[in-house]
Amino acid sequence: MKFNTKTIHGNQEHDKAYGSVMPPIYQTTTYAQTTPGGHKGYEYSRSGNPTRTALENSFASIENGTYGLAFGSGMAAIDAVMKLLKPGDEVISTNDLYGGSYRLFTKIFQDFGVKFHFVGMENPAHIESYLNKSTKLIWVETPSNPMMNIIDIKAVSVIAKKHNILFAVDNTFATPYLQQPLDLGADIVMHSATKYLGGHSDVVMGGLVVKAKDLADKLYFIQNASGAVCGPQDSFLVLRGIKTLHIRMQRHCENGKAVAEYLNQHPKIEKVYWPGFENHPNHDIAKSQMKDFGGMVSFTTKGNNYEEAISIIEKLKIFTLAESLGGVESLAGHPASMTHASIPKDEREKTGVVDSLIRLSVGIEDEEDLIADLKQAIG
Numbered sequence: 081m082k083f084n085t086k087t088i089h090g091n092q093e094h095d096k097a098y099g100s101v102m103p104p105i106y107q108t109t110t111y112a113q114t115t116p117g118g119h120k121g122y123e124y125s126r127s128g129n130p131t132r133t134a135l136e137n138s139f140a141s142i143e144n145g146t147y148g149l150a151f152g153s154g155m156a157a158i159d160a161v162m163k164l165l166k167p168g169d170e171v172i173s174t175n176d177l178y179g180g181s182y183r184l185f186t187k188i189f190q191d192f193g194v195k196f197h198f199v200g201m202e203n204p205a206h207i208e209s210y211l212n213k214s215t216k217l218i219w220v221e222t223p224s225n226p227m228m229n230i231i232d233i234k235a236v237s238v239i240a241k242k243h244n245i246l247f248a249v250d251n252t253f254a255t256p257y258l259q260q261p262l263d264l265g266a267d268i269v270m271h272s273a274t275k276y277l278g279g280h281s282d283v284v285m286g287g288l289v290v291k292a293k294d295l296a297d298k299l300y301f302i303q304n305a306s307g308a309v310c311g312p313q314d315s316f317l318v319l320r321g322i323k324t325l326h327i328r329m330q331r332h333c334e335n336g337k338a339v340a341e342y343l344n345q346h347p348k349i350e351k352v353y354w355p356g357f358e359n360h361p362n363h364d365i366a367k368s369q370m371k372d373f374g375g376m377v378s379f380t381t382k383g384n385n386y387e388e389a390i391s392i393i394e395k396l397k398i399f400t401l402a403e404s405l406g407g408v409e410s411l412a413g414h415p416a417s418m419t420h421a422s423i424p425k426d427e428r429e430k431t432g433v434v435d436s437l438i439r440l441s442v443g444i445e446d447e448e449d450l451i452a453d454l455k456q457a458i459g
């Protein structure tokens with residue numbers, strides 16, 4: 081199956097009871113047994129639920145993996161990966177990553193004895209100097225949130241394989257429509273399915289996809305033992321979202337390009353961060369590992385003026401000022417005070433998250449309306 085077909089049919093089967101085309105929402109915690117252990121594959125919904133299974137199978141299909149796991153949020157999915165580690169283990173992570181991931185690493189797992197190195201990986205060779213015998217995981221976000229840095233997944237995977245280290249990619253921004261990290265050598269793909277996979281800003285959910293059975297078994301154990309699972313109703317909604325992922329992403333990319341190009345020529349705008357520009361530092365890698373450049377665009381205003389950035393955001397009418405991204409509607413955010421507020425100011429400014437930075441999640445409305453909205457807000 082090709083990708084667009086997989087979003088709709090990948091690893092799916094019609095319901096055995098009545099042939100319903102969409103899986104029923106099995107709103108149940110438990111399953112009748114004829115004798116202890118005499119069940120039809122499901123015992124208790126933390127361990128497994130048929131609607132969640134349908135979604136997990138879809139996750140595996142669209143990411144070209146073998147095993148999918150769904151969680152109650154993206155953070156719960158990352159938490160499960162971190163629980164593969166032991167005190168004394170070390171992680172090398174991109175230095176420009178979602179603030180919540182940084183918070184989980186530094187405020188929770190660091191206290192459990194895991195050591196983190198936050199490294200600029202635009203040149204993957206930088207990773208080598210942080211490697212030692214304790215390094216157990218490389219964690220990468222690409223494109224990164226919110227600076228749109230691009231990391232060469234294949235090059236990092238070569239380093240990870242050489243040193244026998246697990247390699248995980250947060251694929252939330254790109255989605256498998258644009259890039260499939262397992263095919264490029266990653267061991268684990270992670271999603272905040274809250275974003276593009278769900279696609280309608282109505283579900284909080286996370287996902288993991290892997291190929292190796294031993295790794296899948298460990299993660300299924302953690303999923304059940306720690307219990308951060310999602311419910312059947314939410315599983316159904318994300319499954320429904322995935323069925324239109326390809327057409328939504330196509331429009332997100334078209335609109336993202338139009339918005340990035342509009343901002344780039346605007347005299348009041350200092351810098352636009354979007355991997356589709358030829359002068360983006362890793363444009364060639366983006367071009368080779370992604371099908372298109374996505375719908376996320378960040379920019380700063382001339383003079384790096386905090387008040388001006390806030391005033392632009394407040395004037396926007398079609399772009400809604402809100403946390404999150406990846407829904408059909410366009411959103412604007414101020415990373416320094418919103419998504420990345422949990423990263424200390426000097427740390428975040430080192431990576432470019434300055435006070436005038438505005439992040440846009442460009443939705444699938446009419447391009448002309450989006451440009452007109454930016455025009456009236458920026459002036």
Ligand SMILES: Cc1ncc(COP(=O)(O)O)c(C=O)c1O
Nearest residue numbers: 153154155178225252272274285
């Ligand atoms: C790149 C990225 N990873 C992970 C997360 C966390 O996902 P969730 O909010 O579903 O827990 C987010 C949320 O914004 C994100 O943008």
